[in-house]
Amino acid sequence: MQNDIARSKEAQQAQTVRVKPRWHMTVLHIVYYLIMIAFLVFYMLPFWGTVMTSFKTNSEVMTTTPIMPPRQWTLEGYASAMEELGQPLMTSLLVTLFGAAGSVFLGSICAYGLSKWKFRFNNVFFIALVAATYLPFQAILIPLLQTINALDLYDNVWGLVLVHTVFGMPMCTVMMRGYYADVPDALIRQAMIDGNGVWQIYRKIVVPNTKIATITVFVFQCTSIWNEMLFALVLGGYDSKPATIALNELAGTMAAEFNVQMAGSLILALPVLVLYIFMGKYLISGQMSGAVTAS
Amino acid sequence: MASIQIKDMSVSYNKGKSYVLDKLNLDIKDGEFCVFLGPSGCGKSTAMHCIAGLLHPASGEIRFGDTVMTRAGAKGRDKIFVPPQERNIAMVFQEYALYPNMTVRENMSFALKTKKAPKDEIEKRVSYMAQMLSIEQLLDRRPAELSGGQRQRVALGRALVRDPQVFLLDEPLGNLDAKLRDQVRYELKKIQLQLGITTIYVTHDQTEAMTMADHIVLMKDGHIMQQGTPNELYDHPENEFVAGFLGTPQINIFSCEVRDDVLDAGDFRLRIPQELRASLAPYAGKRVDLGIRPSDFELASSQENAIAAHVDSIEPLGDAYLIYVRIGEKVVVFKYTGEHAPQDRELLLTANMKKLHLFDPQTQERINQ
Structure with missing residues (x-):
């Protein structure tokens, strides 16, 4: 009986044990995410610039970079x-x-x-x-x-x-x-x-x-x-x-x-x-x- | 309702290189329950699809009553083909083929609506059939919300609600579990008797065929091997294939030599009964195949015509026992209906001499009448 209980406890522990990722896997994940973020920025930046520019006045477009949010939001465009x-x-x-x-x-x-x-x-x-x-x-x-x-x-x-x-x-x-x-x-x-x-x-x-x-x-x-x-x-x-x-x-x-x-x-x-x-x-x-x- | 006549019907899927059905001739009486039985690939579903008008035969003729539905192979103006939608038939497929976009009620009334039947009439017929099949509570559900058995009933109801002249069922119980299959089988036969619709039922299950049919058409490789009532086919199989196909467990076949007045199987000898002597006279000194059904064996009470058998295993069926015995090297099944299974391993069996089936080993045709 006691043996059974001990065994079931072991089984429970076995189920809840988490596998600790090895250090190089963690580094690899960080590299993956950095690459993905870089791609996201690369793809989204032009879109972001488009949205921001569309809400600027013509004069502001000339004086600011496209990705900067407008100082004065306008629907003129x-x-x-x-x-x-x-x-x-x-x-x-x-x-x-x-x-x-x-x-x-x-x-x-x-x-x-x-x-x-x-x-x-x-x-x-x-x-x-x-x-x-x-x-x-x-x-x-x-x-x-x-x-x-x-x-x-x-x-x-x-x-x-x-x-x-x-x-x-x-x-x-x-x-x-x-x-x-x-x-x-x-x-x-x-x-x-x-x-x-x-x-x-x-x-x-x-x-x-x-x-x-x-x-x-x-x-x-x-x-x-x-x-x-x-x-x-x-x-x-x-x-x-x-x-x-x-x-x-x-x-x-x-x-x-x-x-x-x-x-x-x-x-x-x-x-x-x-x-x-x-x-x-x-x-x-x-x-x-x-x-x-x-x- | 209508009788169905099929004359010299042949079907080929490869432009006549080989035939799936070869010169099929068949008469199905008005109101009869006819079962097309046979192993997979024997052409039974093909024959049904031709009757439904879903397939064009290469040659031959199909009539419903006096009306020609299909006449193929004939030249010029004689060629006739009535499309399936004009044949007034109803069909149930193995996969039920319920329209998923419609409720049960809409499924059942679909064909009547297509025929532009009056609304009241449609409603009356659908509720009558729903009541008959106990599916009233399912009328507003869609097929996806139904169990296999319920779908099967709906498919039957949809077919029956139309009051067709011919009712075609293509292995409709194939997807049901054993218990439900028995129940639906009984209900189906009851409804068919009640409505008296000429019915063709395709199956490979010989139990379904034996229990439901008025008329069985047993097919193999596109040919009819035998047709008749279930009892005719079971008691007087015209060839070894029919004898082997009908009956569970399968008939036991022994190769015997006809010598003097005995059938000599090597491991046992049977004295030829008087009524078989004339049929066996031409086979004197030759071999014949002897068929004995498992239920036609019994424990011998005397040494005469007794067959010594060694018990291999016993399978209890509840009301009987299936005893697998070894006669020489051959394993034979024997259905024992006694209350308790025999305890001895060595048995003496005797065959019911009135129910022997004798076949020519070359032609496989029946010898005794």
Whole structure:
């Protein structure tokens, strides 16, 4: 009996004993953290400088270093930036929302067809779509411009929407095909037996069960269209100038007005930041499930 | 309700290089409970998927009553294929396939809503079926909140609520534990009898087949090995595969030589009964396979036709004992229904001579009728 008690005490002690890290491990940890802090400072310092500069007056920008907090906080820079960026932001918003919605919708339909229905050349279509995602946009810029001109959509918001819808579709298809492969085939067969056709199954079963996938791909698409410059520069004229181009013009037209430029940059970055902060958990879980399916 | 006729149906997954189902012919009567039984890969699920319209056969014809649902392999205008959604069938999959985005109520009413049935009618049918399957309290839950047994009931309810002309069940009890399986098996058979829907049930479990079926279709490698009532298959297996597949524990097979009036297995000899002599006449001097079911052995009361056996191990089943005995070098199972297991290690067994199964070793076909 006493032996048992002694043994159980030993067991308890064994459980609570902490392994003391060796001295060189501690040093290694300190070095790791120092490197990480250095990287943090390296990445965050420009952002910090941007935020600080955006709240300064133009004269203060000239006299202080960018990372110093403003002596007098002002929204002057934001007001000036909004004057220049107001209309382009609306254009960007329109292009982003419709472009992303269009490409996600088309990509979703393609992905549904490719992942859930067998037809001749199924794989050929898929390989062609994957290849399309690697296509450098610069390579097709001139014929694209000619096509858009021919369609009378140059300097037109809907021209940009069309281009983003078409060029975003392959990537959306590739991403969504992975998610749709997760929908069990038995569900599709069951829905068929329950009297549903191909489109009803898509609408009532596949889409409602892959909401997170749709959100993930939509956010991904929104981010890339919002930040896009090449199509915007070539296809958007004066009237349908998106915010990325307008911001670039701020640098050119208002020499040395850094507070306005920084405020403009932050205004442009804000929607994407907000999207990532609120949708972060969906994005991570969505990307993970896609990854598992792909493997 | 409908009868089902399958004529010369063949299915190939590799454009005719090999066939998963080869010229299948089958008649299932209206209201019958038919079980497709067989080992994995025998083509039973494939046959069911063809009946459901989920697979296109390479050739052959499937009829529900007088209506042709599938006619394949025929040239030109004769080719017919009614899509699954127009066949008025209900199906339960092994994985249940409940729609995760819908509640139990929505799952059960989904097919009726698709058919645009009146709201009152849908509600009436769903609550009737929920009551019948004791799942009323689950109607507002989602599939993720249900246990395996509950999901299984919901899947059954969803299928039955539609009042289909054919009811297809693809190993629906495969994911349930043994106790629940017995319970659901009983309920399923009861409901089928009550509703009288023509039912096809796919399983590899011979107990399920024996207990539920009106008609068993035993398959192997895409061919029907035998079909008939459970008793026909059990008592008169047409070949050694059928004899071996049905019955737990498996039938004991002995290779015997037919000599004069005896079957000589080497380690024992049995006098050939009068009724078997005509069937065995062509095999005089040749070998045959003798099958004796474990339940057809008993302890011998005399030396005549007795088989000397040495007890290896005894497994109590509660109401009986499974006794593994050694006859010569061969291990044989014997089901003993006495109250106490025999104490002796050396036993004398006798076989029920009316229930001997004799097979041709080459063709594996049954010899005695």
